[in-house]
Amino acid sequence: MKIKTIILICGILPIATWAKTPLILLSIDGFAQHYIERYQPKTILSLIKQGTSAKALLPVYPSKTFPNHVSIITGRYPINHGILHNEFYHRDLGKVYQVGAGKDEPHWLTAEPLWHINEAQGNISAVYFWPESETPVNNKMPSYYYPYQHFTENQVRLQQIINWLRLPEDTRPNFISAYFASIDDAGHSYGEDSIQLRNAIKEFDQLLADFIQLLHQEFANQVNLVIVSDHGMTKINLEHVINWRDQIPQGVTVVNGSTQLYLYSEDKAQLQQSLEQFKQGQFQGQNKRYNVYTFPNYPEHWHLNQEHAAVPDAIIDALPSYIFSKGQGAVDPATHGYDPRLSAALNAIFIAVGPAFAPNQVINAFENIQVLPILTRALGLKDLDNIDGNYKIAEQIVKTN
Structure with a gap:
């Protein structure tokens, strides 16, 4: 794990900064909205009943992993955060972008992710994988992060979140994000009708249940949890x-x-x-x-x-x-990336539970650039004026103090 030295200067950061309720953002890559009804994951269904969920989280174009994850975490459309596709050409750089290229060439990323926004306002962020989370912004990295390793087990990622929350108050992150690819992998490799996808969903749902039980036991429900996905999945005709x-x-x-x-x-x-x-x-x-x-x-x-x-x-x-x-x-028998308006199968998920969010509420579908304003409000951060999202959805679902 890469750990940035954290220097706290007495008098600079008020005690209230560290007393905020921690917020965890989990992304389940490739988890389609229609999987909820089709596969009935018990833990996810329970969370939907407990908190606020959307009828769908709508991807930006194209419905690919990297542009959508970066839109979620920056509140910007791809043209404004710089990651236009999983692969594309940049005339000024004279290069073709490949996923994760920002760690070697920071100029690919042109908007600030939430982990940097959070730290700029006096807090601590932790990232257990996220597309482009290894890209330095103004030569800075989040306080805690892991270089991407695709086959790191989901249980290991979730356990590290618990470990971060167990840190002393002055070094504990108030914002934690983590990324999970196992369901996307199963969808691509085996298709939407496969037992492999069903098992991948069931396995993750059980890990999520164990994780939430630990949160309840150790932190008495004083944690906000937001679960999103970047896109859904749709079948490919192998003759097409x-x-x-x-x-x-x-x-x-x-x-x-x-x-x-x-x-x-x-x-x-x-x-x-x-x-x-x-x-x-x-x-x-x-x-x-x-x-x-x-x-x-x-x-x-x-x-x-x-x-x-x-x-x-x-x-x-x-x-x-x-x-x-x-x-x-x-x-692959299934994929994503199409214009999201062409198929509801590409719709993603949004679920938010915890003290900051209204219980038992389902709201209309919204575009994923609106996720960042929801998160900043739940974290108690200052509103941002340099994003493409707005605060209308946040005002519906984030409780006021």
Whole structure:
């Protein structure tokens, strides 16, 4: 575990700073909203009854892991936090982004995550994995964090949260976030109808039950717990794999995100030639396979119609259940990444329980850029004016002092 030295200067930080109720944010990657009804996870259903939940948490475009996790933790759309996809090209940096690249090149990330916002207001943050949590912001890292190790057991992650809460008050984090990938892994590898996915959900739900029991025993319910996911999951038709490479002339850079092709080119004639070929191949029989869009005429809800070094000149956007061939390996039976407005199967979850949240309340679906304002209000932080989210949802569900 990477631990930053914490220096407390007497008189600078008021006692009330450390007396705030701790808040834990858990992200269950790939946990679709429809899994709740389909698989009936007992612990999650119990939490829904106890606290506030949303009918759905709506992903930002594209419904990929990294842009959505960073939107959740910054309250910004991808164009404003910098992580536009799991893979994309940046003209100014002259590089293709790969997941986790911020730890070596901090300029990829252009908005502050909550762990830094929290510490800037005199508190302590801890992170047990989160997309881009290893990216320094102004040369700073959260007080406690772990470099990402995909196969670290979920139980180990949850136990460390308990260990952090057991720390003395002057070194204990008031904000803790943690990330879990096992359900996303099962969904990708085995599909939504698989026993493997059912077992992954059941196993995590039981670990969550044990974790909550410890919270109750040791901290007398004086902990706020927020559970989110980044996106849902939808089936792939294994016959719907699009071979596209012969449609790209020289002079056009393509980044293949599986559900999107991002096209970049300074040669407008070459780009147009490629787009004409894509338009000719849009249909497979009567079935439309994808949409072709060019900057600055992207759908408004994508929030990509402004000049930015990473925004592509054109996007070939696959329709569910099509994907663009990666040219190697087997095709997953389920995936995500599509425009979230095209399928409710991509909806994610939001559940909040604890002293800060109203009990037994279900609210309408909302976009995940609204999560950050909820968290800052629950943490007692100052309201932020440099985010894309607002405080309307927070005012519905976070109790006032």
